[in-house]
Amino acid sequence: MxxxxxxxxxxxxxxxxxxxxxxxxGSKSITNRVLLLAALANGTSRLTGALKSKDTVLMARALREMGVNVEEPDATSFLVTGTGKLVAPNGPLFLGNAGTATRFLTAAVATIDGTIIVDGDEDMRLRPIKPLVDALNALGIAAEAPTGCPPVTIRGRGQFGKGRVEIDASLSSQYVSALLMAAPFGDGPIEIALTGKDIGARGYVDLTLAAMRAFGARVRESGEGAWLVEPTGYVAGDFHIExxxxxxxxxxxxxxxxxxxxxxxxxxxxxxxxxxxxxxxxxxxxxxxxxxxxxxxxxxxxxxxxxxxxxxxxxxxxxxxxxxxxxxxxxxxxxxxxxxxxxxxxxxxxxxxxxxxxxxxxxxxxxxxxxxxxxxxxxxxxxxxxxxxxxxxxxxxxxxxxxxxxxxxxxxxxxxxxxxxx
Structure with a gap:
């Protein structure tokens, strides 16, 4: 830093x-994706070529608060050891103005059995998150964001539901990536589908899919703007970040x-x-x-x-x-x-x-x-x-x-x- x-x-x-x-x-987008996937995996993953910046530091800190061991052996590496599940933090997760961390963790903490608050700074509290909250509710996960922006309160049930969920991703592809990365913890297969053809930066969804597959997820495109994710969880592995x-x-x-x-x-x-x-x-x-x-x-x-x-x-x-x-x-x-x-x-x-x-x-x-x-x-x-x-x-x-x-x-x-x- x-x-x-x-x-x-x-x-x-x-x-x-x-x-x-x-x-x-290193890529911020990829670093924050693989930090989360490694944290959700059972075992130790070595992430090399990583970015150490405010956004990734906030993500790593939040993961530590949820029981994940995140070590930093050098300036561009993380050593992440997870148990295959996150645990409820002692207080709200504060993520500054890190959009990736905020959106990704809003979905991921729904896999915890407990109530979690995801929050950010005054700028993050102006950034929309309602489409993601609506999708979580459609999966049977109680989530609310009264202003349509953080803070978000999620009442997790220890798994991510099942079935089909539709999401409006016209504002951000991060909503889709958030759902995709949490979906391997479903109670059955989960299909995630866009409500329309508009999606912010579709290429970032492709980054998400590649990272998920690298950590053992089984996910395939089930139609135009739709993906089917199997309930596999994740396995630890090494990953080099471009x-x-x-x-x-x-x-x-x-x-x-x-x-x-x-x-x-x-x-x-x-x-x-x-x-x-x-x-x-x-x-x-x-x-x-x-x-x-x-x-x-x-x-x-x-x-x-x-x-x-x-x-x-x-x-x-x-x-x-x-x-x-x-x-x-x-x-x-x-x-x-x-x-x-x-x-x-x-x-x-x-x-x-x-x-x-x-x-x-x-x-x-x-x-x-x-x-x-x-x-x-x-x-x-x-x-x-x-x-x-x-x-x-x-x-x-x-x-x-x-x-x-x-x-x-x-x-x-x-x-x-x-x-x-x-």
Missing amino acids: QNTLPAAYTITPPNRPLTGRVLPP PDASAATYLWGIEALTGGNIDLGVAADAFTQPDAAAQAVIAAYPNMPSVIDGSQMQDAVPTMAVVAAFNYRPVRFVGIANLRVKETDRIRAVANELNRIRPGLAVEEGDDLVVHSDPGLAGQTLPACIETYHDHRIAMSFALAGLLVDGITILDPSCTGKTYPEYWDMLGGLGVELIAGS
Whole structure:
């Protein structure tokens, strides 16, 4: 984890191509999935290549509170020993603003015989979870979230029900992943089906299925937008976690904007995470397409939008309505902060984001203090603007610890001068 950071960093444009070797941290999405699956398994699992960040630390702490032995033998490994079941914690599980941990554990704790409260910080208490709560109730599990957001109270029965359950996943694919990962503890087979074809980032469900199978689950697609899960439980095993594709988008952005060359140690087509699709879009800079569908690479949209600010033609981002219920309303946040750099640079049109690209911004001095809204992706993506525009200051840089604790050290290692401020 990173040391205490200043209240702000002002970025000095390097005025040269940035080159070097940077290994992205482990995938947050995969780390939090396999931490949970290893905890639910009977035996000891070694997880390597893992991300140690605020979100994964919160997940590991919650698992320890439910009787799982989670050791950390080195900076990128977890050694997880479970008994095949979780036990009720002594108090509410506090998960900050970790969306994956909150959604996944809301379902997983239903396998406990007892009452559990899953809660988060003030930002997490604004993030919808009602579709998942409704699905749990449909399985016969008493769960309630009076505001439609955390805190959630779950009254578990020691197993996960059986039969068919439908879920609205248009807001988040994490609802589906949460149900899938808990389903092997059913009283019989469980079929999980989408209520419609809309699903936020379907590729993350594929990540979930692959991880489940690695820990012994039997799950198959039973129809379009439906999966059948057998009541197998999980078996312990070793799992290597690939680098984080969302983190890689910042490195691809650095390459594109500075004309540099950064060796990530892994090719873009070697990632299994959906955000890796952003590499081809970013590599097209300064001729990025005029319309970009961000529905299946949502976490990459802030990165692509900042790069698009310097593109040769305007760019419209579509399919991104789900960004309004992330750590912050990312559509509004990106538009606000681009307009802070130059008024009129971006506009919201419904749930689309239109970036009125201006390659003439590069080389200008445009002092702007970028609000980050406690959102790591706003901080990291807008740091890229500071590579070409002088005067960009990122407020609350420590928020990057949520998924990329070494982000600022990485920039410094590439030769970017960061001036600390208060």
